[in-house]
Amino acid sequence: MNTAAPVSKRRAYEAPAYWRWLGFLIVAAIALPLPFLLKNFFIFQLTLAMVYAIAILGLNLLTGFNGQFSLGHSAFFALGAYTAAILMDQYDVSYYWTLPVAGIVCFVAGFLFGLPALRLEGVYLALATFALAISMPQILKLSPLEHWTGGVQGIVLIKPNAPFGLPLNPDQWLYFFVFAVAALLFFCAYNLVSSRTGRAIKAIRDNPVAARTMGVNLSLYKSLTFGVSALYTGIAGALGGIAVQFVAPDSFTFGLSIALFVGLVVGGVGSIGGALFGAWFVLFVPNIAEQVSKGLAGAVYGVMLVLLIYLMPFGLAGLVRMAAMRFARAKR
Amino acid sequence: MELFLHQVLAGLATGGIYACMALAIVMIYQAIDHLNFAQGEMAMFSTFIAWQLIEWGFPYWAAFFLTLAISFAGGYMIERVIMRPLHNAPILSHVAMFIALFAILNSAAGFIWDYQVKNFPTPFGTKSILGEGLLSAHDAGMIGATVVMLLFLFLFFRYTRIGLSMRAAAANPESARLVGIRVGWMLALGWGMAASIGAVAGMLIAPVVFLEPNMMSSILLYGFAGAVVGGLTSPAGAVVGGLMVGVIENLAGTFIPVIGRELKLTIALALIVLVLTVKPSGLFGRTVVHRV
Amino acid sequence: MSTMLLQAKNICAYYGPTQVLHGLDLAIAEGGITTLLGANGAGKTTILRSVCGMVRTTGEIRFRGHEIADKATEDIVRLGIAHVPEGRGTFVRLTVEENLQLGAITRGNKVEIATDVERVFGYFPRLRERYRQQAGTLSGGEQQMLAIGRAMMLRPKLLLLDEPSFGLAPLIVQEVFSILKQMNQREKVSIFLVEQNAALALDLADQAYLLETGRVVMAGAARELREDENIRRAYLGY
């Protein structure tokens, strides 16, 4: 497949800045009281949804904004999760310190992987990242590394308690913690995308030749984007490991990459807010599918995915954008 | 040295499987300009249909050709019914559609035929023809059939008008319409042919790995690797690439100490990525030269 | 003046929700060369795409008595309209030979096709030298020749050309345009030419239209337009 320019070249409808702030405030107003209203299990699920949203956002930075296709983000997710787990398990590092470390490790890994990947485009890049995703669980199982990784048995972690004697249970605390991290990362992503650098990144997606003539250093920007994308996904992995309290090679198979990719598409390629809906899909649609039919859970999931893509070929963000455009036109 | 030879032979036998799949992948790439992630599952599903026909008492070859026809119709229908409404959607939505197709076919096969491994007959027999069972008649037959298919495809694409139309429709649909080609039909035809070739691959592979719903998921990966290393634009490259992957993987697993046994796939993949960074369109792929 | 080959009435065209053409009328005489002038973004390319059914269009387009406004591109082409699109639409991965064969893909008679290939070589001898080469490796001028050659393989009644001079050296442009003139006369093919280079186009054409923001603002014999004061100032630059 030709994925050099995977997103539609149509001009995106840009919402005014105050809308974004309004959107954030609405999300916050809904999200913050939730932990006091829901059972712990739902709080945990929402926490996981935010974790996936961060990972999908990371993938979106690479695929949606820079036009590089990746099926290998489960590997960065795993790397982040294992970095956090090993630091906590072997070196008694506090969970919050593991996030920056996981982020940096993944940034470096992503940057380095991005360098040879520079020579690859479209399907070839897809295969290289695919290979990365397939290899990661095998590397994690490798006997010489067993001492750190726990081999096939994985690592069990302890769930952090709320600090400063806050009257929150661990699930509630983790929810707020992840919410804060997610808010920060989404904020950074917005700023990155609309900055000078962000324009360069998008220019590479839309027209690499023109970008080069405009003086954009293609290799540097592409590798950096790869690094930042891996950083996001790695932090998500670390948070995921902490939330689930367990990391093992089987949690980070190629299936995770596929799930993130599907989340990216249904949320909306090239849309930052879409990652939230993508995460919702990744987490809840399999549950809905199995309620419909146990034996055909996979098929039901597939059919739901098909219908969703028919309904909104440009993802939820595309649908919203279209509606907003209609609305704006109608107002005129 | 003996072990080396044995592993090379066994690698060729396994590589035959990959080559077969790689060919099917390149075929659909030629026809629709996409990699289809559901291709392996389509092949698996076709093979189950053949198995069912044989269970119902059809003779092997009748089941074989009937399956080809059914698969062709199935592939054609998938394009018309599922992919057609999406022709304006972005490419990533297509990929998501392939994933959905994968999930549906895999799950449906498990539901209909359950997950017990099934024996699938071979038309070539299992007699050993080289090196005491290293290369069986079936292995040789499989490689032979792959080469025949390759030849057939080469002739079809190179020398028939419809083959030329299909290539044109895939490479540049808009221009193809402008010379009067019915692009929609060509795409559906491409899907149909790819499904049939996948069915052949499935029916050749199943006797070796046993038939079950997850039979193809890993083979598809190796097929991709073979197709890409050989060059996606070159059917012959895909066959050579598939055989290479089989041999390299066996040698890495056997001769690289400590990590080789546990990471043989990883090592094979790393080598492929290395090849690609040196030769980005594969060993035999044609680089498209653009001059403005 | 002979009968009208193509007659368009009140065509409007849209890209998504954006309207590009605003109800224009157009007629192309059989056997002649008609050119369409206008600034960038005036909608010249869109008219060609409308004729070929490549963009959402309303209105009425008749070609040799057939209503074609609601037909699919491939069916319109099969009626005898060949279109050399913007950017030439070359099949870069295919050979020159295959590109030419594709031009005649809707025709069945192999002998006729073979003689037509020879005829194209008669106009463009350079293509014969490049016969087995991948089309993407050709130079810009050669690719333009290939595109025109491919279009002629259809034996069209009407040839639509979109900016054939774009990106070519002046000498090559001269060569291409003189060949177009010959083709028009010898092959009995009418030509509808969209061109930035107004001077060149008006020299070649019999009839001309001037387009501004999706509307026809002037029409007439090419000779008359060339004499027009406004046109001279705005498009010919002297």
Place this chain on the structure above:
Amino acid sequence: MKTHYLIPAIVLGMALAASPASAQKKYDVGATDTEIKIGNIMPYSGPASAYGVIGKAIDAYFKKINAEQGGINGRKINFISYDDGYNPAKAVEQARKLVESDEVLFILNSLGTPSNSAIQKYMNAKQVPQLFVATGATKWGDPKNFPWTMGWQPPYQSEARIYAAYILKNKPNAKIGILYQNDDFGKDYLKGLKDGLGDKAKSLIVSEQPYEVTDPTIDSQVINLKGAGVDTLVTITTPKFGAQTIKKVAELGWKPTHIITNVSASVGGVLKPAGLENCKDILSTAYLKDASDPTWKDDAGLKNWIAFMDKYMPDANKADGSLVYGYSVAQTMVQVLKQAGDNLTRENIMKQAASLKDVQLEMALPGVKLNTSATDFYPFDQMQMMQFGTDSWKLFGPVITGGVASAT
């Protein structure tokens, strides 16, 4: 026909658990006068979906109990089974859903070592029984550290030790080659085999060949084993690779002493596809009856099972060993619930699960009995060796009690 299939078990259970139905009713979340809620996690989708039928078989058996006996002690069983796609992270989510949202009394037979490892700590912290997990890893019988987790099937290591003992006794100078799946399952077997061989492991094992579940074939590994001069092959594989190995060994014209794990010993699921003519003299062990093995065709237990299958799972493939497995797990559970009587607290469930005495399930081999105690959390720890004849397995030797339970 309305038979009480569990008659022997019930009699035994009654005899041993003095008066199970105490007058006082006690409940934890998940149990009421009319209902017992049981949770379960299965890989209905994903790479291990082949095992999803276990969940379906358990469900079908509970349906039968509800329909034919009105449930257990008047309480219907409400069996809630969720899919985790063999993904540990998803298993945690599903376990929490079962415990916190559906409020089940306990979780039964959740499948897979990774998934159970992921939820073990949570279940023990919550003090919710994680009963009869569907994995043979040795770590599930650890009442000291994880008093709320219990295994069910014989530990992989126990089985491996049986093979080790067999080899030491019958082929003291064997050249052993091992083909194993490179995951928790394979590595546990490997450890058991090496532990069982003891000091001689180093000298006897000449080649170890791992494979990945994602490998299309194991041809290369088998060739390496043959090339290393192996004369005793131990095959630690899942069914598909077991069939491939048997076939490849035959194709190579190689005739080692071939031991294959119980997981891959199904006549209908592995040996038939691999070709029965290739299976002569293969060794394995068993603890459940193989429904596809003609040996049992006149067995009363099997007939009951077939009657159950025909009525409650008519579309299922009877050659699938997982169906017998699920059926037997459900029967074990019914036994425990009967013993618990009206005291349906989580603590008592755990206590009753740890008080199984010589329970003979109808689909277990004759003489292979369930036994647990406060210190023994391995319900099945007995197996018998068998050798394949021309079309069926022949049991031989005594019923062997695995060494792992006593060793730890």
